[in-house]
Amino acid sequence: MAEIKKVATFYRVSTKGQLEGNDIPMQRRACQEFVDKQGWTLVKEYTEKGVSGYKTSVEDRDEIQRAKHDAENGLYDVLLCFMFDRLGRKIYETSLLLKWFSTKGIEVWSVKEGQQQFQTEGDDAANFLRFWQSNHESKKTSIRVDEKHVQMAQDGLYRGGTAPFGYCLVKSGVINKKGKELMKLAINEDQAVIVRQMFAFVKEEGYGSNRIAKYLNERGIKTGTGANWNTGSINFILRNPIYKGYPTYGKRKSKEGVFETKGREEWIMPEIQQEHLVIIKEIDFDNIQTVRSARSVQAVKNHAYERINNTVSPLLFVGIIKCGYCGAPLTTTYNSKTYKLASGEIQKWKRAVYRCSGKALRKNDCIGQTIYSQSKIEDAVLDEVTRYLNHMKKIDYKKFAKDYNQEEYGFIQIALNEKNKELQDAYAEIDTLKKEVTKSILGKSAFKPELINEMIEQKETDIQRIDSEVRKLEEDFKIKKLELSDIRELAENIRIWLTKFNESTHEKKKVMFRGLIKEITIFKDSIEINFRIDVVQFLSSAGNGSVSDISTRAHSWRR
Numbered sequence: 001m002a003e004i005k006k007v008a009t010f011y012r013v014s015t016k017g018q019l020e021g022n023d024i025p026m027q028r029r030a031c032q033e034f035v036d037k038q039g040w041t042l043v044k045e046y047t048e049k050g051v052s053g054y055k056t057s058v059e060d061r062d063e064i065q066r067a068k069h070d071a072e073n074g075l076y077d078v079l080l081c082f083m084f085d086r087l088g089r090k091i092y093e094t095s096l097l098l099k100w101f102s103t104k105g106i107e108v109w110s111v112k113e114g115q116q117q118f119q120t121e122g123d124d125a126a127n128f129l130r131f132w133q134s135n136h137e138s139k140k141t142s143i144r145v146d147e148k149h150v151q152m153a154q155d156g157l158y159r160g161g162t163a164p165f166g167y168c169l170v171k172s173g174v175i176n177k178k179g180k181e182l183m184k185l186a187i188n189e190d191q192a193v194i195v196r197q198m199f200a201f202v203k204e205e206g207y208g209s210n211r212i213a214k215y216l217n218e219r220g221i222k223t224g225t226g227a228n229w230n231t232g233s234i235n236f237i238l239r240n241p242i243y244k245g246y247p248t249y250g251k252r253k254s255k256e257g258v259f260e261t262k263g264r265e266e267w268i269m270p271e272i273q274q275e276h277l278v279i280i281k282e283i284d285f286d287n288i289q290t291v292r293s294a295r296s297v298q299a300v301k302n303h304a305y306e307r308i309n310n311t312v313s314p315l316l317f318v319g320i321i322k323c324g325y326c327g328a329p330l331t332t333t334y335n336s337k338t339y340k341l342a343s344g345e346i347q348k349w350k351r352a353v354y355r356c357s358g359k360a361l362r363k364n365d366c367i368g369q370t371i372y373s374q375s376k377i378e379d380a381v382l383d384e385v386t387r388y389l390n391h392m393k394k395i396d397y398k399k400f401a402k403d404y405n406q407e408e409y410g411f412i413q414i415a416l417n418e419k420n421k422e423l424q425d426a427y428a429e430i431d432t433l434k435k436e437v438t439k440s441i442l443g444k445s446a447f448k449p450e451l452i453n454e455m456i457e458q459k460e461t462d463i464q465r466i467d468s469e470v471r472k473l474e475e476d477f478k479i480k481k482l483e484l485s486d487i488r489e490l491a492e493n494i495r496i497w498l499t500k501f502n503e504s505t506h507e508k509k510k511v512m513f514r515g516l517i518k519e520i521t522i523f524k525d526s527i528e529i530n531f532r533i534d535v536v537q538f539l540s541s542a543g544n545g546s547v548s549d550i551s552t553r554a555h556s557w558r559r
Contacts, residue, residue: 005107007040008076010067012048012086024049025177027082034080034111043076064088064097071104078107084116163188164242165224165233166195166279185247185277192279194221198237199280202288205507206514209234238292244285245278290479314352316378316510317520321354324523325368328358335371354522369524377520377527384529385516392494412480416473423466430459 011027024047035042046063059065064087070076079101081087088094098108098116108116163169163185172184194216201207201215213229223233241248273282280288313319313332321330333355338348353374359366437452439445445452493500501512519530 005038005040005077006043006075007035007078007080008044008046008067008070009035009042010046010048010063010079010081010086012063012081027086030082030111031080034109040078044070068100071101071106076106078109080109080111082110083112084108084110162224164240165237166191166243167277185242187277187279191224195237195243195279198234199243199284199288202238202291203284204511205505206511207507209238238288241285242277243280244282245273245275247274247277286478314506315354315374316506316513317381317517318354320514320517321377321520321522323356323358323366323368324521324528326356326358326364326366328356328363328366330354330372330522331357333360333371368522372522377522380527381513381517381520381529385513386498388516388531389494389497412473412476416470416477419466419470419473423463423470426459426463426466430456430463433459 009028009031011024011031013023028045032042046067048061048063067079071079084094084098088097101108102116110116166188167185168188169183170186172182174182174184176182198212201212207215209231212234213231216229221229223229237243315332318330318332322328323330331354332352334350335353336348336350338346340346351374354372354377356366356368356370356372358364359368359370433452433456436445436447437449437456440447440449440452497512501509504512517529517531521528521530
């Protein structure tokens with residue numbers, strides 16, 4: 001059995017702000033987790049507080065001298081720090097310091113950068129290059145701050161500011177350097193009920209943020225600060241992963257005193273779900289994000305007739321119904337009549353009807369009708385849905401799920417593998433370039449180090465782009481998983497779908513229809529229904545009826 005290595009760790013902060021911000025505990029935790037992962041044993045810790053790695057020479061740093069003394073006496077086998085710049089920031093001096101530890105038989109490791117090698121002349125040049133290329137303080141500070149916040153988020157510790165709506169602050173039992181007890185988040189059950197209602201409105205009723213805010217304000221329900229709700233505050237809740245148990249930071253960042261919302265790809269989120277913070281089930285939260293994405297400005301621009309956020313219309317299909325002649329969306333309008341009763345009383349009558357927006361607004365030369373009856377269209381669609389569901393009752397879901405996984409995930413998996421290979425190649429190329437810089441420093445290359453460094457920076461940009469594409473494919477995987485979940489839910493509830501439909505509110509009926517139907521096309525004497533592609537595959541893969549019979553059937557009807 002191999003001898004367990006003895007480890008000494010080294011922590012340093014250079015400013016009062018870092019010291020008060022608990023930067024050392026962050027470094028300590030990261031180092032200790034690394035030691036545990038490697039199977040080593042911690043024997044000593046060195047801590048420098050408020051010492052500048054730029055301004056203070058190695059000879060004048062007491063903790064460095066203590067570490068050197070202990071190294072000479074064989075106290076430890078490995079010197080570990082969070083990043084090598086914790087040992088020093090002067091390029092030449094720090095390189096020599098690390099080389100000194102190596103000559104004493106001490107392995108020098110960094111949590112973020114791995115082991116520093118000193119076996120060959122090339123290693124010396126490469127180590128010099130590492131410090132030369134890493135001389136960007138803002139990036140390193142960002143890494144350390146991110147590590148600290150991720151750790152705090154994982155523990156549910158309070159990171160400052162107001163607790164998100166749905167949560168409250170309770171004592172954590174953790175005491176900071178100032179002797180004050182830190183706080184952590186816990187669910188506020190009274191507010192959590194309201195949060196669950198918000199998400200239910202989106203999932204079950206198709207509400208948008210404006211309508212949710214109006215609902216809450218009309219009932220006198222206030223925000224955590226006692227203010228009225230608005231679309232911004234509702235949106236911030238509906239997109240915040242903390243409600244599924246992932247405390248996240250980086251959603252907003254300040255630039256010159258102005259806060260701007262950052263994209264999801266820039267958020268810092270822990271890998272482990274904090275179950276004690278879960279208010280919304282993860283699968284429900286992710287499904288709702290998919291629904292809301294379909295309502296984005298960009299989605300509406302790309303699919304003008306698929307405006308899902310039309311829950312206020314008394315018509316069921318506004319947003320997914322279009323004219324079969326000109327392709328324009330059918331919108332809501334009203335037919336009104338006024339008549340006098342025998343008693344002399346004036347009565348007004350008004351009903352909602354579907355209107356071809358293209359013809360009504362003279363946007364095109366549509367040869368179809370301007371107005372279509374609500375009852376005839378909606379009754380015809382319900383007839384088709386009933387037939388459709390009768391086919392669905394015969395499906396073997398387990399067999400379908402297997403086929404769906406193989407067919408739908410297959411092409412994404414191929415693309416993902418190709419992108420990962422492209423990413424590996426990019427890393428190999430950047431490694432080759434770094435070796436070329438080493439040769440350049442040794443005078444063995446025709447290229448100047450500055451030129452090669454520019455090439456490295458460009459390659460790093462390429463890596464970021466490819467990594468973004470990989471993340472997008474991984475997100476596609478996630479969406480397919482959600483689609484499969486939708487079909488599973490449909491399969492489990494297929495026999496009671498019509499009963500639930502008849503008992504549902506008008507808004508919920510719209511949501512239920514949109515779970516089945518992608519698009520409805522209306523003609524003068526017929527109507528075509530295009531069921532969602534995942535359900536069509538559900539039918540075809542199970543071998544129960546042809547797709548053309550079910551998904552594009554034209555239902556004839558007379559005016």
